Amino acid sequence: MFCEGDKTYDHPGDCPVCGMDLVEQPSQQTTIYTCPMHPEIEQDEPGSCPKCGMDLVPKESESAEQKTYKKLLKKFKIAVAFTLPVFVIAMSGMLTNNPLYDVMDIAYWNWVQFALSLPVVFWATRMFFERAWRSVVTWNLNMFTLIGIGAGAAYVFSIIALLVPSVFPDQFKTDEGTVHLYFEATVVILTLVLLGQLLEAKAHSKTNGAIKELMKLAPNKATRIVNGEEEVIAIDKIAVGDVLKVKPGEKVPVDGSIEKGNVFIDESAITGEPVPVEKGNGDTVSAGTINGNTSFTMKAEKVGADTLLSQIIDMVNNASRSRAPIQKLADKIAAYFVPTVVGVSILTFFVWYFFGPQPVLVYGFVNAIAVLIIACPCALGLATPMSVMVGVGKGASNGVLIKNAEALEVLNTIDTLVIDKTGTITEGKPSVEKVVPVKGQEQDEVVKVIASLNNHSEHPLGKAIVAFAKEQKMNLDEVQDFESKTGKGVVGQVDDVAVGLGNVSLLEDVGLQIGSAMSTAIEKEQKDGKTVSIAYANKTIIGYVVITDAIKKTSKAAIKALQEKGIAVTMLTGDNKLTAAAVANTLQLTDYIAECLPEDKLKEVERLQQQGKKVAVAGDGINDAPALAKADVGIAMGTGTDVAIESAGLTLVKGDLQGIVKAITLGEKVMKNIKQNLFFALIYNTIGVPVAAGLLYPFFGILLSPMIAALAMSFSSVSVISNALRLRSTKL
Structure with a gap:
């Protein structure tokens, strides 16, 4: 609860101010490998079991939150087992002909209630009285003070009434001469409070989920090349200068630069942008990003805490801990x-x-x-x-999924909303906006040619073109001699005709030039932040395709509704300035910042908060996680990454900005x-x-x-x- 500021403890226990359980601070730990058949075999790097030869697997360690939850669950089961009979005995007294009194007198049943209450009060829920006592001694009065005094007073009263009922006036006695007891009130209240603590412990296991999800992004092993030989090593064994091999589909283990290979790297984990980036010799790659379909070798330049991923983890951690709760x-x-x-x-x-x-x-x-x-x-x-x-x-x-009451309480006090573009305002994936044929060409024929050419392409833009053709239920032709021209486009043979799709450089390679009218039209699309690829067949330009990340249909109306509520809306995006300006213009947003890195978004949120603003942040990517954690309330798109969702107080399942209006x-x-x-x-x-x-x-x-x-x-x-x-x- 941030009761004592930025203070941590080296052992578990209760907060001395509010009495709540202390939560383990997540940290990057060395992965331990064990044999699934012989769990006693453990080592700090991958390998095979010396007993059975099976591959060692990462050992699943139980977190402190899970241990606390299991301990409370055991106590809760015991409390319920003893509370239910006490409750039944007490409530049966309301019956006109109580069958229990046929078994034995009420005075004896009172002793049974007392005996059954002992495990609940003195074992299962004893911690509540300890917290209440500590709160009184330190004068940090809290909810446990009330629970301890209220339940304790009822219990002490009941014990005195059970032992010496004669000291009480007649008006406090039943017809049988006994005093009305409150054992059932005591144990029911304490058991319900214990249930709340149990649910709280379960929620704590997700409190630091964002950091844990970020930690999962980095692989636990890597392939190192030594003297031409490959060896699998633990990630913490990598040193600066090591040459590593990253195979198709694998995550990049550390920050470094490509030594050999031309690949597409999915950097959405860092930038939040959906389109993989083409990389070649000398280009930098970051830990946690994902390799495409071609192997490459890289030189390790930043390892451990120096990687960009580790820095983002630290930002999320610090932002989470620095946020003072309501x-x-x-x-x-x-x-x-x-x-x-x-x-x-x-x-x-x-x-x-x-x-x-x-x-x-x-x-x-x-x-x-x-x-x-x-x-x-x-x-x-x-x-x-x-x-x-x-x-x-x-x-x-x-x-609208709500992580905690805090988010709800703060949400209706916000006056500024910071939103990401890709995946939040937009769909978050490239799609074909239109295909424009040149005069004399049929649009369907152009679509069929470029979709056939890209049918075997792994490039996201190529997949978007194929998806566009399939939506129109087109039958695609076979392609021969398919080739990807790095940084230019793709070429091949369709029905024995040489075809290609790409940029101006690709056209120049085959001796083609676009006319002034088409050049003007393409420049206009590019100024609107869209990607344009030009198609040719048999050395003749046949048209061009416009690919965009479409704005969600509900985004404009939602932003307008928020502005009408008096909330200032600012867009922060890692995309280029042209695209950002185009989206902002469409949505009539005057405040936006382009080419933002994760730390830029975090700094902007901090700047707004220093001005006294109550800031909400809506985003969907890992690059949004630090800002989501630092904001007064974070709102994640359910269509986004697990890290963004874990960093946020609210999650919009449909990834729809209208959900923010509903949430407020x-x-x-x-x-x-x-x-x-x-x-x-x-x-x-x-x-x-x-x-x-x-x-x-x-x-x-x-x-x-x-x-x-x-x-x-x-x-x-x-x-x-x-x-x-x-x-x-x-x-x-």
């Missing part, structure tokens, strides 16, 4: 509510002791306990999570509902505490027994749950 309303209330209730309880005891009727000690104690019981935080604890739970479900049904509306509704719930959680207590203290006794002779106090507690819980369920009918 202080929960319930904790704010607790800071005043707890000492007030304790003070009223103590004051009640002394007022009855000095001014009350005999026996003064019993009246003082009973009424002081009634004050604490009616102030039990059951409804206060439910107020926020109930609304969040229903709100999250409502969001999910509308394509949902955030407003949920926060309003939480405030209403807090009112319901406290109104019964506010009214009941003075009555429990005995304020009405001098005038009407009315005392609020702990049983009535518990009933008021139940009413507040029912009100909170009912109000939260209203969110299900909210229209977004």
Whole structure:
């Protein structure tokens, strides 16, 4: 919760301020390899098992969060096993002819409840009382203070009533002469709180998911060439200057430069741009990017923490830890509510002791306990999570996945939205916008020729052309002598005719030139940020194809709706200036920055925040992850990378900007509902505490027994749950 600033601990435990479990900070660790058949065999590099000869595989290590979850799950199962019979025994007392009383008297059943409550209170949920005690000693009052005092008071009251019922006035006794006990209230409240901790521990396993996903991008092994021989080594064994071989489909292990080979590298992991980049001798490659279909050799230049991928990991880590969370309303209330209730309880005891009727000690104690019981935080604890739970479900049904309540709370306070272009505003994949034939040529024939030529091409632009032809259900011809001309285009033979598709350089190779009219038209398309390839057949230009990353149909309307809400929208993209300007012009965006690297996006978010802006960031790529983590709230496209999704507080399943409008509306509704719930959680207590203290006794002779106090507690819980369920009918 960032309670103590940028502070970390070297051992697990609880936060000394808020009492929450400390979460393990992710770090890059050496991969350990083990044999699937002989797990005792372990080593820090790939190889084969000395016993059975099988390939060693990376060992799956259990995280601290998983260990905590398993420990809490065990405690929860024990708590439920003992809580259910206590609850059944207590509730059976409401039956007119209770069959349990035919077995044995109520006094004995009370002892059974006490025995069954011991494992719940003193083992499964003991940590809550420890946290409550620590919060009182350090005076860092929090929700655990309320839980410890409320449940503890009910439990102590029940034990005293069980052991010495004679000290209580008759009005607190049942017809059988026993005092009404609260063992069931204690164990049910504690078990429900334990369930919340269990769900929290499960969520913690995803808290650092962004960094863990980033770590997965780097391969755990690489192929090194030594004296012409290939050897497989662990990635942390790579040294600067090593020559590495990267095979088709493999990830680049470290930063370096290509020594031999012409390849297409998918750099979307770093840049977020969907089109693979052509690389040749001397060009740089980065760790985590993916090789195409041709092997190449490279020289390692940056390894370990110096790689670009490692730097992005550090940025996400630092941004995640530097974001101060919103202080929960319930904790704010607790800071005043707890000492007030304790003070009223103590004051009640002394007022009855000095001014009350005999026996003064019993009246003082009973009424002081009634004050604490009616102030039990059951409804206060439910107020926020109930609304969040229903709100999250409502969001999910509308394509808005919410990671935490924090995101919802902050979302309706934002005044600036920073959005990525590729995959967020646009579709995120190249597609054919149009095919323009020259005069005398049929469009379908041009499409058929260029699609046939690219049918066996691995280039993303070629695949887009083939997909375009297949959408029109065209039958493609066979191609002979297919050849890819690096940096120029592709050529081949279709029906014994020499055909080609590429740029001006390719045309010059076969002695062709484009006319001024076509040149003007192509330049116009290029200024709009589109890619244009020119086609020829039999040494005659037959037309050109325009390929673009289309803007999503809903983007313009969504951006307009956000601007109408008073939210300033800024586009940041790694794409070139021409493309960025064209997209911004179409969407009527005045604020945009092109050619942004991950650190540029992060710096822009920090700059806006320093100006006092509440910033939301929407993106879909790994290059957006640092900005998503640093933003007041991050919004990821569900069609994007896992890293972006893990870095964000919200995910739009359909990758549709309209989801942001829905999310903001949902955030407003949920926060309003939480405030209403807090009112319901406290109104019964506010009214009941003075009555429990005995304020009405001098005038009407009315005392609020702990049983009535518990009933008021139940009413507040029912009100909170009912109000939260209203969110299900909210229209977004």
